Amino acid sequence: MILRSLFLGIAACLLALTCAAQALDDPAEEARAQSLMRELRCVACENEPISQSSAAIAEDMRARVRVMISDGASDAEVRDWFESRYGEFVLFRPKGKGLEGMFLWGAPFGLLIIGGLIAFGVARRRQAGAAAAEPVAPEDV
């Protein structure tokens, strides 16, 4: 599948590059292309996605996204293609694979659970005296 779209992509490349600076005709495909452009990093810029950069390479990369999308590639295939070509660096959405990836994506939710458990534990410890807690309406905040 990847190979096929790759091949088609290259075959259509010369023809398409001339017009790919323009939006795709199908609005749904264009929307997908634009959201992909926002998460691919321009390789020649400081810290910009290709959707924002005015560098020539970013324009080529945008054209490539549109060509692949119009050839029926899925979002994952587009991301994989760019990763194999330019390395992990171009993905603003880092991969969740491997130990580091799991840490990066898991840590926020892990911390949330740990924080919740700690808060719960503190509240539980106070539960003994809390039965006597009287509701007091806040006077201002």
Add this chain to the structure above:
Amino acid sequence: MIELGHLAAFLALAASLVQGILGLMGARAMAGRAALVAFGVMAVSFLTLVVAFAQSDFSLALVANNSHTLKPMLYKIAGAWGNHEGSMALWCLVTLGFGAAGALWMRTGRELFEARTLGVQGWLATGALSYLLFASSPYLRLDPAPLQGAGLNPILQDPALAFHPPMLYLGYVGYSFVFALAAAGLMEARIDRVWAKEARRWSLAAFIPLTLGIALGSYWAYYELGWGGWWFWDPVENASLMPWLIGAALLHSVAVTEKRGSFAAWTALLAVLAFLFSVMGAFLVRSGVLTSVHAFAVDPKRGMVLLTGLVVYGTIALGLFALRAPKLEGGKPWQMLSREGALAVNNVVLVVAALTVLLGTLFPLMAEAAGRTISVGEPYFRLTFVPMLAALLAILPVVQIWSWGKADLSMLWKWAAGGVALVVVFMALGVGLWDIPLGAAFGLALGVWLVFGALWELKRRAVSLPRVFRLPLRVWGMTLAHIGLGVFVIGAVVETTQRYESTLALPAGGSGTVAGWNITLKDVRAIEGPNWYADKADITARRGSATAEMAPTKRYYPAARMPTTETAIHKTGTGDLYVALGERRDVNGETRWVFRVYFNPLIDLVYLGVLLMGLGAFFSLLPRGRRKAG
């Protein structure tokens, strides 16, 4: 002249040292006087810098490197803090300013505590001033003096950015005083209601300018970078967002300590962390360890000094916290489902959100150390940070009516039903009628829910409508801030999901259509300003009967050899039509100009929401007016 300033800065250092020593020894009045003296002489010192910039005194290395005779006066003056050394001088001035303000306006009736607070603040100021004088001195002369300066970084030549750093610094450095209050409170192991009452005011005093500073920076990035967006999850932006999130958690936690005496240790910890995160922000921005579009004045050696300071102050403060936290007294009892419980959840989520931003910002660095180059950008934060905060905001209207100690849950099912109904309505309307994505429908429902919830709470407190205006200002502050959150969410959701962007390549006289707007390029002319020249495009945008003349410009600053984008923005009432001029292209002998055209719906609500949050914090800070209980 500048030698006088240099001398004054040394005097300020001496006065801060005196303040630090006498303060910790418990001499409230003397430490206070030292704080006032230190601020006074530093103000003189800073003024000499500003004057040197205003007069373009190129015998001063800093002015020669960062200014230019052709610059407009506003930017000559703003240039004084638009560079590393000058901004550190501003940092010192603000630190001493907060010390002086504290000396004048602390009202706890606890002499030893106030003296120690001033003492700690004195040591923080000593650190900052030593760094200024010995690691990044702005007072150095050049011999021979050049005839002309190198110019300010052109993208900083902008009104929003002239005031963005002072605002941000007021916020960052404001937390230094909160830090000092926490350290002094921990020394005597007394973080109680009196302490919290004082700390709350200073937390607000830091939170307001930090909020406005972030908004200014974001607005600047919106119209100056020419990318059409307002938040890029850029490391420099993240560096200011982290202390803001901690600061927001602190405001909620300190209210619990003030009203109930609970959360004492936690509040003290947040008070320490807010400042540590601020300094870390400065370190990340200034050291150049992270690549950023905003970063200027980058120097790794100075980064090391900042990092050392951060570690030293952080270790002392956290060590003190670890020693004293077990000795702090608890407050009144509370059940899990109570105002306290709800605010505990608020704090957990806000702090984890700040840590998530930290992780996302530092992860590329850690990966690089391990030999991999990884980017973490907007999609990461959209999938971690955003749902976390969305969940927190979703429960806000429900729990803010809860009482201290124990919640009355009899209304809970009504709230739940109301919330579900709102989501269903928005999904039906949004996904069905307006054809927006599911997530956007949820987001809109959330924004409306927040505004409604804040107003509902105001009405509930007031009981009847005429009494609304007799409610305490703090209630108004809370309401405004929470309405601001809702307005912000509506703006952010609509803007990010419904934004339309496109590129047009037009010859003179040519036209194209973007988001229903017909854009015609009349002409591109070369114009000249005081220290730049530019290509200025004249564009007519039409949609139906609406017409707008727009002039997106690309400036070039020869002194700095740098181009900048001056976008043209037409406000339609429902959004911004936003045009940025790109490069010129010659195709087959025909000249075409590339335009990046965006339609940003409801973007003003993003800024309005943030301003409302700042205004709400301001209302909360106002002294409690003697209002008759109605």
